[in-house]
Amino acid sequence: MRCSSLDELPQLRNVLSGEMSLIRPRPIMVSQRALYPGRAYYTLRPGITGLWQISDRNAASFPRRAQLDTEYCRALWLKTDLVILVRTIGAVLRCTGY
Numbered sequence: 314m315r316c317s318s319l320d321e322l323p324q325l326r327n328v329l330s331g332e333m334s335l336i337r338p339r340p341i342m343v344s345q346r347a348l349y350p351g352r353a354y355y356t357l358r359p360g361i362t363g364l365w366q367i368s369d370r371n372a373a374s375f376p377r378r379a380q381l382d383t384e385y386c387r388a389l390w391l392k393t394d395l396v397i398l399v400r401t402i403g404a405v406l407r408c409t410g411y
Contacts, residue, residue, distance in 0.1 A: 324361050334360040336394045336401075338382040351379025353386035367400040 327333040333340075337360030341349055364385040365378050373381070385393065 321361055328361065332358075334358045336360050336362055336397050338363045338385065339365060345375070348375040349379055350376050351382055353379065353382040356386060357382075362397060362401040364397060367397055367404060 324333060328335050334357075337357045338354045339362075340359035341354065364381045365373060368381055369377055385397075
């Protein structure tokens, strides 16, 4: 389930209720906040998938994740979201999640 990211499906309920967005930076745990050096994450509603999900994912350091979140925040356009969505679908179909 984790490899295919199917464990993320229950979060669609959070999207429908407005608690999360489909595409935005992934939520971070409260215990990880001290490790996260950026500000972009805090300006956006958390999402199921985002730039970090299709880029470095778990291999990224918190500074890299903050950089990706900042890049996303600066490129906050429908086109950016569509690219991320298409690449996320590809990652799910290839089972490249971890």
